[in-house]
Amino acid sequence: MVGLSAGEKHFIQGGIAQDLRADGRKRLNYRPIYVETGVIPQADGSAKVKMGATEVIASVKLDLARPNPSQPGKGKVSLFVSCSATAGPMFEGRGSEELSAELSVALQRCLLGGKSGAGAAFDPSCLSIVDGKLCWDAYIDGLVVSADGNLLDALGAAIKAALTNTRVPVANVPAGASLDEDPDVDLSSQETTRIDTSGVPVIVTLTKVGRHYIVDATSEEESQMSSAVSVSINKERRICGLTKRGGAGLDPSIILDMISVASHVSEQLMNKLDSEIAAAEADEQDT
């Protein structure tokens, strides 16, 4: 990536201070968000989200497995993000490991809930087939195809859309079958159930440049940040996860202020996402 000159840096910082960013947005405006679902035919659920030049794909795959003995009535969910080399030569070979790990952990924190299973984005008991013996393991994979800032928000949106798009096959286990060895699971009925994603939070990242915060930073704006706080908020305006990045220290009152601004912005983002996802699902059903 080409570096920025002193003049360009000044332009970005000055613009943000005057509530007029380089692409004409105000500080708290998102770029146009475009959602498409069902983009990966082999996956059980998938979605592609574009925010400006940032493009990410999320997929959900379900595999039959034994549930965790400590949570017999729930399926297991795992989440992993990787950055494709198409996003930039810096992601070639092992270059993407650090960023992928950072994004994976931040998303796991927001969406997967604690060890007891409480606080997860969706209830994993919808993945259970036979209590204690058979369940679906959900593998959520995120892929960054093109990176122009604000990857976390885009990935959060894509995962929410992919989960909404997921169809869980209805598995019929013949009664009386022994479940200690591999049972004969009947997946021939084409029926599917859906996952209730009304509780899935959205992630809002606030990037602090100078004395102001902006939402949905491009990678040039991110290069000028002093710190960034990503807040994950659900429909009830409750915080589901929090991550702070960047070396500069922040006064606690500023963090509280950023959280309240994020909460305010999240409502707009949540509504926009819900309507985009519904439109994408309707589109997919038509084709």
Added chain:
Amino acid sequence: MEYVNPEGIREDGRRPLEMRHLHAEIGTVARADGSAVFEMGNTKVIAAVYGPREVQNRSQQLNDQALVRCEYTMPNFSTGDRMRKPKGDRRSTEISLVIRQTMEACILTHLMPRSQIDIFVQVLSADGGTRSACINAATLALADAGIPMRDLVTSCSAGYLNSTPLLDLSYFEDSAGGPDVTVGILPKLDKVTLLQMDARLPIDIFENVVQLATEGCKAVANYIHEVLLENTKQLEYRRGL
């Protein structure tokens, strides 16, 4: 197992000489110098080109031509069963090499000495013929990046099952264990740049199958031509010409 039923219809409803549906888009990755998405049926591949740019590793710099590098990756979710290791496994390394050699043969590297051209290919969804889809996507991405080339490179696969030559194998047909021939050609110059085959095939049938794959390549070349022409018209329109 029956791959072609008595009426001559394949498992996915195609005739033996019929290709899957093709779809391509140019310019999808805004930050790349050139990019393209190429779909052959359910196989979907995205390619991005970065270059010509300064060589990152001085020891690899070539003084009389450009250095062409390629990386091929398949994410965990692209195949039917979830894969464990998306990068660096032997198949990916081999395909990266194959794509690099094929594209290097057609890029006019002597026009860009001491520079580097990176081609990154990412498989989004694999259903047979990924190698071919990757080469087609790379060609489009290089054209989008404006990198000078001798000709387009197009690729297609063909096989031979139930005594019938079949064009453009899907994953189901590929996994039957029969021969799988992948051909890459320079359509205008009418030259073959890539020829790979696995399993066994008698020589006279081999010629037929290669001929079939070459016809498939030409059909892909026609489609790519249309896509590029349409893209150029769009660019002209946006510039107000």
